[in-house]
Amino acid sequence: MDAITLTRPDDWHLHLRDGAALEATVGHSAAQMGRAIIMPNLTPPVTTAAQAEAYRERILAALPAGVALEPLMTLYLTDTTPPEEIERARQSGVVKAVKLYPAGATTNSASGVTDLARCDNTLAALAESGMPLLVHGEVTDADVDIFDREAAFLERVLEPLLKRHPGLSVVCEHITTAQAADFVLAAGDNVAATVTPQHLLLNRNDMLVGGIRPHRYCLPILKRERHRRALIKAVTSGSRKFFLGTDSAPHAQGDKESACGCAGVFSAPAALELYATAFEQAGALDRLEAFASHNGADFYGLARNADTVTLERRDWQLPESHAYADGRRIVPMGAGETLGWKLAAG
Ligand SMILES: NC(=O)N[C@@H](CC(=O)O)C(=O)O
Numbered sequence: 001m002d003a004i005t006l007t008r009p010d011d012w013h014l015h016l017r018d019g020a021a022l023e024a025t026v027g028h029s030a031a032q033m034g035r036a037i038i039m040p041n042l043t044p045p046v047t048t049a050a051q052a053e054a055y056r057e058r059i060l061a062a063l064p065a066g067v068a069l070e071p072l073m074t075l076y077l078t079d080t081t082p083p084e085e086i087e088r089a090r091q092s093g094v095v096k097a098v099k100l101y102p103a104g105a106t107t108n109s110a111s112g113v114t115d116l117a118r119c120d121n122t123l124a125a126l127a128e129s130g131m132p133l134l135v136h137g138e139v140t141d142a143d144v145d146i147f148d149r150e151a152a153f154l155e156r157v158l159e160p161l162l163k164r165h166p167g168l169s170v171v172c173e174h175i176t177t178a179q180a181a182d183f184v185l186a187a188g189d190n191v192a193a194t195v196t197p198q199h200l201l202l203n204r205n206d207m208l209v210g211g212i213r214p215h216r217y218c219l220p221i222l223k224r225e226r227h228r229r230a231l232i233k234a235v236t237s238g239s240r241k242f243f244l245g246t247d248s249a250p251h252a253q254g255d256k257e258s259a260c261g262c263a264g265v266f267s268a269p270a271a272l273e274l275y276a277t278a279f280e281q282a283g284a285l286d287r288l289e290a291f292a293s294h295n296g297a298d299f300y301g302l303a304r305n306a307d308t309v310t311l312e313r314r315d316w317q318l319p320e321s322h323a324y325a326d327g328r329r330i331v332p333m334g335a336g337e338t339l340g341w342k343l344a345a346g
Pocket residue numbers: 015041106107108136217218219220247249250263264265
């Protein structure tokens with residue numbers, strides 16, 4: 001097979017940032033994706049429908065000429081988000097989901113939720129609205145090891161949450177463990193998950209053996225090989241609960257190559273090629289289209305994209321870095337490596 005043509009994919013978990021960083025990153029996603037769920041963890045975060053509408057306008061204004069990307073906006077849930085804001089978000093027509101960051105769990109999560117019990121009325125309104133809750137599923141308790149934080153979240157937070165709000169749709173974002181894959185598979189149709197390219201292609205040795213590789217550091221952190229295999233099994237299983245969400249999370253090169261480096265992998269420039277590599281390694285290229293282009297739209301109740309993209313089989317080398325904000329550079333996932341699939345020019 002020398003080429004595969006698929007329905008144009010969507011990215012159901014994407015960080016574009018703002019200002020100059022937004023201008024530097026949005027074109028990479030637009031070249032590949034039809035739509036993207038835009039993460040709200042700006043500083044300050046996007047907590048109201050009005051802020052989401054304004055951010056959407058900035059994204060559209062930052063798009064390079066000749067490419068399109070439909071931003072699907074999200075609200076950042078806080079301890080004090082009122083139920084009325086959920087209704088305003090739904091009525092806006094541009095907000096498609098609400099994002100839960102446990103306070104302190106990840107980049108720009110300081111304004112996140114400290115105790116979900118405080119959000120019960122708002123979560124009831126969310127369940128009523130039909131919009132999903134997108135969760136960064138890690139506990140932040142100091143006594144829980146960083147490699148165990150996702151599994152602990154499932155038991156301590158998510159299971160009780162779904163019991164309290166059985167009508168709530170939940171997307172477990174960027175899942176990294178066998179426990180999370182099993183949890184999603186066993187849950188009702190209201191629970192789904194996104195999976196990143198790094199968690200399908202890399203394990204924690206790839207980050208830590210033979211030298212520390214800061215560009216592979218993200219949250220939730222890369223796990224053991226058995227978890228990577230469980231994720232591959234889940235996304236190639238034929239289950240419609242798993243879909244593409246790159247979690248492409250740009251940080252300037254100097255902020256990653258630092259004594260206290262930021263979490264986040266910038267995968268947008270070659271996202272589809274990276275996923276294709278993972279699916280091909282698993283002997284499941286025929287399952288790529290459902291994961292990348294069907295399952296997410298179906299879960300969100302949106303039409304699948306009408307146009308297609310083509311991946312061609314040819315070796316090409318990923319750039320060492322790309323231009324980023326303020327004259328700085330950004331290092332993409334797989335920098336300098338050779339991939340065997342390339343998205344054909346649109
Ligand atoms: N994934 C990451 O490591 N970082 C993300 C935040 C997030 O998705 O948790 C970021 O905004 O940089």
